[in-house]
Amino acid sequence: MIYQDSITLLEVRGLCATVSGIEILKGIDFTVRTGEVHAIMGPNGSGKSTFAKLLAGHPAYTLTGGTVAFEGRNLLELAPEARARAGIFLGFQYPIEIPGVANSQFLRLAYNTLQTQRGKDELDPLEFDDFVREKMKLLEMNPDFLDRSVNEGFSGGEKKRNEILQMALLEPKLAILDETDSGLDIDALRVVAGGVNQLATKDNAIVLVTHYQRLLNYIVPDYVHVMDGGRIIKTGGKDLAVELETRGYEWVSTEYKTTARATA
């Protein structure tokens, strides 16, 4: 939702990055204000996931230019854990399996770390158990999730629910959800999207990275951005997503090249 009194959360200017010497991002400009929902769409290999991971501080990418401010602070000088503590959440496209570590233990440590950061009291295992079970209802999750190892042997849908559960626990200011819809059947998609909608407030913001318009039937974006070749080549409202669904990405790319040539 676009609010009159919103404040700027994230401001990205001219962001460039490489991985293994290959240029992936070629100058991204992107602004997110509180209360907004953004969708970043685009074909495979357009740099969407790279952009998402880079904002979270993934070590595999090398920054080559540009600036990123989060609530006015230089985000790029913060370690990944500091970015998380500052309120940036990345919902992983492929959530990582951690054998031997119980989900409940992992969730509690993550939760308490953020509580401490925010100057609030930690929850002991019993208090946390009550708290997390309440949140799990939101996502229609089976309580046995808590006893299983983090993401180990989870189905695609279970992994994604677990990501949104973490978002619900950590209450980030900016949630970047990287292809949260992939691997979900229609029912799971409805549940996950319902969870995300309930978490959206006027004080936080959500960035959805997705291939398909399908997800956007459930979570309605305020802005839709098309990424291609490491740049955002078009920005529009929610109708743009519908248009992309019927016409594909090719025309946007052609249009962009024509404009670029005209400007040059």
Add this chain to the structure above:
Amino acid sequence: MSTALQNLVNQPYQHGFVTEIESDVAPKGLNEDIIRMISAKKREPEWLLEFRLKAYQHWLGMEEPQWPNVRYPKIDFQNIIYYSAPKPKKLASIDEVDPELMRTFEKLGVPMHERAALAGVAVDVIFDSVSVATTYKQKLAEVGIIFGSISEAVHEHPDLVRKYLGTVVPSGDNYYAALNSAVFTDGSFCFIPKGVKCPMDLSTYFRINTQESGQFERTLIIAEEGASVSYLEGCTAPKFDTNQLHAAVVELVALDRADIKYSTVQNWYAGDAQGVGGIYNFVTKRGLCQGINSRISWTQVETGSAITWKYPSCVLLGDNSVGEFYSVALTNNYQQADTGTKMVHIGKNTRSTIVSKGISAGHSNNSYRGLVRITPKADGARNYSQCDSMLVGDQCGANTFPYIQVHNNSAKVEHEASTSKIGEDQLFYFAQRGIGAEEAVSMIINGFCKDVFQQLPMEFAVEATKLLGLKLEGSVG
């Protein structure tokens, strides 16, 4: 490997200090005279001297084993001190223990009084080679349990020692066992009589102190019919540049329905980050399930030593007897570990379980080597083995050498193995949830070792968890 990970695994040894206590030290080298001197110093009976001399003759004819997957310069056995004893001899109570020694224990974080009182643990302290303090002995004696140094036991219970010494690990069993049998200076002796359940965990803290003194501990534990005991062994050593040889022998005997649980946490000096110095730990540990329905369980957490060569084993002689081996072996920097177990099934319906967790970091090399042998008469024998390896970084190595010999068609033997790696992606996942690399590694490692830690007595499990954290912890950059 990320710098965070690198810093994490480069943690200096925290227990490196030398206590200054006068020692009664033998000249370097090994020959019959040295053995006679050790025996005489300890006022040993003739049969024990003969035991030693026979072992020495065996040893002279043996070759140092070459098969382990470890590399080290040749050991000069004539350049080792085989006997050293702290000057203060016999003490009536723990208050008389050298304050310097007590401070050493403080530094190690093992306040003995507190430990004994709070945890209800009897501590038989081995300092270099001679016992200097024994607590709770009286209390144990009331239920007929004998717990003390083996030197004492030789004088006070000669028939028991003579009956069992060398019956599980014969003096000519292997190169290092033979060496130990010839020159062992002290160790623990524990006897649990028929039907007695030991009311507390028995614990020994070992500590190697005299520079270049070989340590040759000898431990003998006997549980009679229906008896049970849980024995804890924890070790740590000061920092030295020269390698120290340690060749201990531990023998366990379980009679009908007896139950022995032997737990070890080992944190000896492993050498510096370049692999200089550190303890050579060549140990023979073996338990004999002599009686029917008996059970012997080994649990070890091996984090120290430059080289570990150790295979706590079970000989399952009695029908329905059970052998267990639970192990965590962590190697870092240039440490080498070749460790595992042997389960020899002889009796009918014997069962064994092996759970081994190897963690390699730095440039270290960690091998599991295990033998499961089902002999022709062992009808209905069963074994389950699980060997998991975890790699931290990309400069280390992990190997698994399982030997399975089945000579009975009714046997059921299962073996599972896995290798995993703490990767950048896992650490990033933790980081994205606000959790730093140190805590993440500690959580992953503890999760990996959970099946083994569950086997440890409560206080020991806490200590072991802390120890693994320490070994991998560091300033995260």
